[in-house]
Amino acid sequence: xxxxxxxxxxxxxxxxxxxxxxxxxxxxxxxxxxxxxxxxxxxxxxxxxxxxxxxxxxxxxxxxxxxxxxxxxxxxxxxxxxxxxxxxxxxxxxxxxxxxxxxxxxxxxxxxxxxxxxxxxxxxxxxxxxxxxxxxxxxxxxxxxxxxxxxxxxxxxxxxxxxxxxxxxxxxxxxxxxxxxxxxxxxxxxxxxxxxxxxxxxxxxxxxxxxxxxxxxxxxxxxxxxxxxxxxxxxxxxxxxxxxxxxxxxxxxxxxxxxxxxxxxxxxxxxxxxxxxxxxxxxxxxxxxxxxxxxxxxxxxxxxxxxxxxxxxxxxxxxxxxxxxxxxxxxxxxxxxxxxxxxxxxxxxxxxxxxxxxxxxxxxxxxxxxxxxxxxxxxxxx
Amino acid sequence: xxxxxxxxxxxxxxxxxxxxxxxxxxxxxxxxxxxxxxxxxxxxxxxxxxxxxxxxxxxxxxxxxxxxxxxxxxxxxxxxxxxxxxxxxxxxxxxxxxxxxxxxxxxxxxxxxxxxxxxxxxxxxxxxxxxxxxxxxxxxxxxxxxxxxxxxxxxxxxxxxxxxxxxxxxxxxxxxxxxxxxxxxxxxxxxxxxxxxxxxxxxxxxxxxxxxxxxxxxxxxxxxxxxxxxxxxxxxxxxxxxxxxxxxxxxxxxxxxxxxxxxxxxxxxxxxxxxxxxxxxxxxxxxxxxxxxxxxxxxxxxxxxxxxxxxxxxxxxxxxxxxxxxxxxxxxxxxxxxxxxxxxxxxxxxxxxxxxxxxxxxxxxxxxxxxxxxxxxxxxxx
Numbered sequence: 035x036x037x038x039x040x041x042x043x044x045x046x047x048x049x050x051x052x053x054x055x056x057x058x059x060x061x062x063x064x065x066x067x068x069x070x071x072x073x074x075x076x077x078x079x080x081x082x083x084x085x086x087x088x089x090x091x092x093x094x095x096x097x098x099x100x101x102x103x104x105x106x107x108x109x110x111x112x113x114x115x116x117x118x119x120x121x122x123x124x125x126x127x128x129x130x131x132x133x134x135x136x137x138x139x140x141x142x143x144x145x146x147x148x149x150x151x152x153x154x155x156x157x158x159x160x161x162x163x164x165x166x167x168x169x170x171x172x173x174x175x176x177x178x179x180x181x182x183x184x185x186x187x188x189x190x191x192x193x194x195x196x197x198x199x200x201x202x203x204x205x206x207x208x209x210x211x212x213x214x215x216x217x218x219x220x221x222x223x224x225x226x227x228x229x230x231x232x233x234x235x236x237x238x239x240x241x242x243x244x245x246x247x248x249x250x251x252x253x254x255x256x257x258x259x260x261x262x263x264x265x266x267x268x269x270x271x272x273x274x275x276x277x278x279x280x281x282x283x284x285x286x287x288x289x290x291x292x293x294x295x296x297x298x299x300x301x302x303x304x305x306x307x308x309x310x311x312x313x314x315x316x317x318x319x320x321x322x323x324x325x326x327x328x329x330x331x332x333x334x335x336x337x338x339x340x341x342x343x344x345x346x347x348x349x350x351x352x353x354x355x356x357x358x359x360x361x362x363x364x365x366x367x368x369x370x371x372x373x374x375x376x377x378x379x380x381x382x383x384x385x386x387x388x389x390x391x392x393x394x395x396x397x398x399x400x401x402x403x404x405x406x407x408x409x410x411x412x413x414x415x416x
Numbered sequence: 417x418x419x420x421x422x423x424x425x426x427x428x429x430x431x432x433x434x435x436x437x438x439x440x441x442x443x444x445x446x447x448x449x450x451x452x453x454x455x456x457x458x459x460x461x462x463x464x465x466x467x468x469x470x471x472x473x474x475x476x477x478x479x480x481x482x483x484x485x486x487x488x489x490x491x492x493x494x495x496x497x498x499x500x501x502x503x504x505x506x507x508x509x510x511x512x513x514x515x516x517x518x519x520x521x522x523x524x525x526x527x528x529x530x531x532x533x534x535x536x537x538x539x540x541x542x543x544x545x546x547x548x549x550x551x552x553x554x555x556x557x558x559x560x561x562x563x564x565x566x567x568x569x570x571x572x573x574x575x576x577x578x579x580x581x582x583x584x585x586x587x588x589x590x591x592x593x594x595x596x597x598x599x600x601x602x603x604x605x606x607x608x609x610x611x612x613x614x615x616x617x618x619x620x621x622x623x624x625x626x627x628x629x630x631x632x633x634x635x636x637x638x639x640x641x642x643x644x645x646x647x648x649x650x651x652x653x654x655x656x657x658x659x660x661x662x663x664x665x666x667x668x669x670x671x672x673x674x675x676x677x678x679x680x681x682x683x684x685x686x687x688x689x690x691x692x693x694x695x696x697x698x699x700x701x702x703x704x705x706x707x708x709x710x711x712x713x714x715x716x717x718x719x720x721x722x723x724x725x726x727x728x729x730x731x732x733x734x735x736x737x738x739x740x741x742x743x744x745x746x747x748x749x750x751x752x753x754x755x756x757x758x759x760x761x762x763x764x765x766x767x768x769x770x771x772x773x774x775x776x777x778x779x780x781x782x783x784x785x786x787x788x789x790x791x792x793x794x795x796x797x798x
Contacts, residue, residue, distance in 0.1 A: 048544070049540075049541075049544060052540075052543050052544060053540070059540060059543045060540065062539065062540075063535075063536040063537070063539040063540035064536050066535050066536065066539040067531075067532040067533070067535040067536035067539070068532065070531055070532070070535040070559070070563060071528045071531050071532040071535070074527070074528070074531050074563055074566075074567045075524060075527075075528050077567055078524060078527065078567050079524075091564060091567075094560075094563050094564060094567065095560060095564070098535075098556060098559050098560040098563065099556065099560070142457060142460060142461075145456070145457075145460065146453045146456070146457050149449075149452055149453050149456050150449040150450065150452070150453040151449070153445075153448050153449040153452040153453070153480075154445040154446050154448065154449035155445070157444065157445040157448040157449070158431075158434075158435070158441060158442065158444075158445035159431075161434050161441045162430070162431060162434060174480060174481065177452070177480050178476075178477060178480040178481070181452060181456055181476050181480065182473060182476060182477070184456075185456045185459055185460050185473075185476065270691075270695070271653075271655045271656075273653045273656075274653075274655075274656040309652075310698070313652070313695040313698040314698075316692070316695040316696075
């Protein structure tokens with residue numbers, strides 16, 4: 035029992051940490067609770083029940099399935115669900131009519147064929163990357179509704195009435211989700227994407243600062259520079275989350291400083307550049323290994339130019355990141371970039387004069403170069 | 417209309433390509449079609465309908481939602497759905513009893529509180545990474561079923577009867593999915609993961625082969641070595657897919673050469689090493705840029721050692737990859753690795769003798785080193 039207790043306490047701690055890391059998660063949970071309770075009690079109370087019958091249950095179902103963490107995801111799922119239900123419902127009624135036209139005997143065969151064909155085609159279309167990214171949920175609902183309508187049509191004679199009821203309850207559920215997610219402490223996927231990309235660039239800048247301190251021992255605060263070196267790791271694998279956020283951001287209306295047609299796809303391009311930079315940093319990071327022997331004399335010679343490159347690239351990246359956050363033109367970054375470019379020239383001059391014995395530091399050059407490219411792109415975006 | 421036609425033809429082409437790239441996708445679509453048709457017609461035919469009533473619709477719903485591409489994903493969703501329905505159903509009946517004990521007036525308040533608390537807690541738990549990875553779908557179904565049971569319990573008096581009906585129809589639907597996905601042309605997530613990791617290592621090996629040809633112009637076939645250089649890009653972003661496959665693989669029974677308790681998590685470790693290697697290769701790749709001026713004299717001097725390093729690492733990686741595919745001990749890789757290590761020593765000797773002017777090639781050393789680490793790990797796994 036003691037072991038169990040300590041395990042339980044550990045689990046509790048990690049759950050607490052999840053809430054602390056991002057308090058919006060707690061708010062989101064409460065929002066889902068409110069939406070579900072409202073819709074449930076709506077269904078539970080007599081008046082609505084008399085209006086919609088058992089179909090009211092679909093409003094509850096919709097809320098549970100559709101309510102997501104970000105506004106974009108909720109909107110995307112709601113609209114997908116609504117449109118797919120409408121189209122599939124219409125097609126289902128058509129299919130049912132077609133089947134009855136064939137006479138009672140062949141009805142089952144025709145219905146089976148229709149269901150089979152539609153399910154197979156729709157399932158296959160889910161493999162198309164573009165459809166998978168944006169309409170995956172819609173396709174599932176489409177297959178579902180079509181099957182339910184064609185097959186149950188045989189039982190319930192008032193097919194159109196049923197379809198109408200179901201659609202209106204789904205609209206009630208989806209509307210509740212959309213309103214609550216947009217107006218009560220909204221979590222915008224676009225804002226998240228913006229912050230994520232900006233903070234990723236900042237992490238790269240931090241790394242360069244930490245690297246400078248570690249490698250040339252120029253910083254007094256050992257602990258601080260060590261902590262700066264860790265951040266970039268999360269940039270390496272940021273692709274999946276950036277892409278899903280960008281996909282959701284497209285569904286969102288204008289919010290904060292972003293208009294409806296904000297170029298979200300540009301963020302993915304910056305993300306790609308940031309990752310390329312992070313890959314280079316990953317390589318650079320191996321040279322911090324104390325087991326690699328370095329020639330101190332040589333290190334001293336190139337120290338000045340390299341330190342300048344590091345600190346100027348660092349400042350340029352930080353300027354880009356902060357200008358992204360404030361949505362202004364990164365004019366400060368430009369001068370830092372000029373400085374870092376001139377530092378590269380300086381280093382080249384130094385290298386021409388002396389003969390090299392320890393050359394690991396050249397790996398810094400690509401980092402500076404990438405910073406330059408990154409800068410150019412960012413200017414074009416903001 | 418012409419523009420539309422060409423667009424349509426393009427879309428058709430890309431859809432065809434998706435089917436050609438992986439014919440299992442077509443088979444999967446047909447499998448879903450069959451499963452859905454069977455369950456639909458089961459529901460459509462009188463005998464089942466009389467037994468289960470309208471609840472039969474839940475079998476159709478289950479098939480649509482649960483049937484996934486890989487066996488592991490289907491099993492995980494089926495079991496999640498089944499267990500969550502069972503637990504939430506029991507809790508729901510309990511909640512309903514509790515609410516009725518409070519008298520008719522306060523019933524709505526008690527029910528609302530229960531739904532709110534459960535929905536909020538369950539939604540928050542979905543943010544816990546471990547639960548998100550394995551039981552996310554189960555949590556959704558749990559909230560859903562609990563709401564449906566507690567709220568609808570007020571209407572339908574035969575609550576237990578209803579819960580029983582629903583559970584058995586879900587079991588029918590889930591069983592149909594599981595049987596078809598396991599016994600008809602199964603797509604094993606574990607097998608896919610195994611192949612993916614092995615082919616990723618092979619891609620790295622191919623890159624080294626191509627790099628050798630490009631950089632030292634040692635290969636006659638320009639086209640071939642260029643094509644070899646592209647493959648590694650997909651390794652960089654393989655993290656998300658590897659993790660989801662490993663998660664699904666855990667749900668799968670033994671198949672092919674894999675037993676039930678196969679160490680799937682080891683594949684993730686190999687994947688991390690392969691990605692680290694790919695990051696280094698990404699850095700290396702920038703040196704293929706023809707704009708970077710190189711000193712031919714120096715290049716000649718180090719050519720021999722570097723070519724050896726490249727080809728031996730390449731052979732070692734290929735040996736690891738093929739021994740993974742055949743599930744044998746990578747004994748051949750060991751000797752290649754010894755050779756590549758001795759090549760590193762040779763290069764160091766050469767570098768000590770001559771003064772360096774063009775030093776980009778040193779970037780190869782980490783690649784060889786990573787190959788060495790990779791090798792050691794792989795031996796320990798297989």
